Amino acid sequence: QVQLVESGGGLVQAGGSLRLSCAISGRILSMYTIGWFRQAPGKDRDFVAAIRWSGGSTYYANSVKGRFTISADNAKKSVYLQMNNPQPEDTAKYYCAAGLEIQRPQLPYPYDDWGRGTQVTVSS
Numbered sequence: 554q555v556q557l558v559e560s561g562g563g564l565v566q567a568g569g570s571l572r573l574s575c576a577i578s579g580r581i582l583s584m585y586t587i588g589w590f591r592q593a594p595g596k597d598r599d600f601v602a603a604i605r606w607s608g609g610s611t612y613y614a615n616s617v618k619g620r621f622t623i624s625a626d627n628a629k630k631s632v633y634l635q636m637n638n639p640q641p642e643d644t645a646k647y648y649c650a651a652g653l654e655i656q657r658p659q660l661p662y663p664y665d666d667w668g669r670g671t672q673v674t675v676s677s
Contacts, residue, residue: 554579554666555578555585555651555666556577556578556668557575557578557667557668558668559573559575559648559669559671560574560576561573561574561671562671563672563673563674564674565639565673565674565675565676566676567639567676568639569639570635570639571639571673572633572634572636573633573634573636573647573649573673575587575631575632575668576631577631577651578630581630582606582653583606583607584607584653585651585653586604586605586606586651586652586653586655587604587606587625587632588600588601588602588649588650588652588658588664589602589603589623590647591645591646591647591648592645592670593644593645593646596645599614599645600660600661601613601617601621601634601647602617602621603623603655603659604632606625609625611623612658616642617636617643620636620638620639621635621636621637622634622635622637623635632649636673639673640675641675641677642675643675645673647670647672647673648668648669648670649667649668650667650668651665652665653665
């Protein structure tokens with residue numbers, strides 16, 4: 554089990570940039586996958602991006618591909634989501650999640666541990 558704390562959310566203009574951070578505490582095993590999900594009011598929690606802790610393979614939702622970048626700093630036990638050219642439809646609460654031996658990182662249910670989220674609001 555790990556604990557995750559998100560930070561870096563806020564208000565950003567469309568076309569700007571924002572970087573979210575996920576600080577991880579606890580023992581991180583090489584088989585972990587760290588994912589970013591988001592949820593807007595009244596909507597389901599949607600996959601944004603994920604990264605394998607060992608090897609660094611990355612996965613993206615089609616809606617953010619080419620605009621958002623996920624990265625990890627193993628030494629700092631942190632994962633980042635660089636959001637470039639955000640749009641109003643990216644407005645949501647963003648959550649960081651961790652799970653072991655996840656086969657399908659795009660799905661939320663395999664993730665065991667979740668942070669409390671950080672709000673991102675994109676103005677037009």
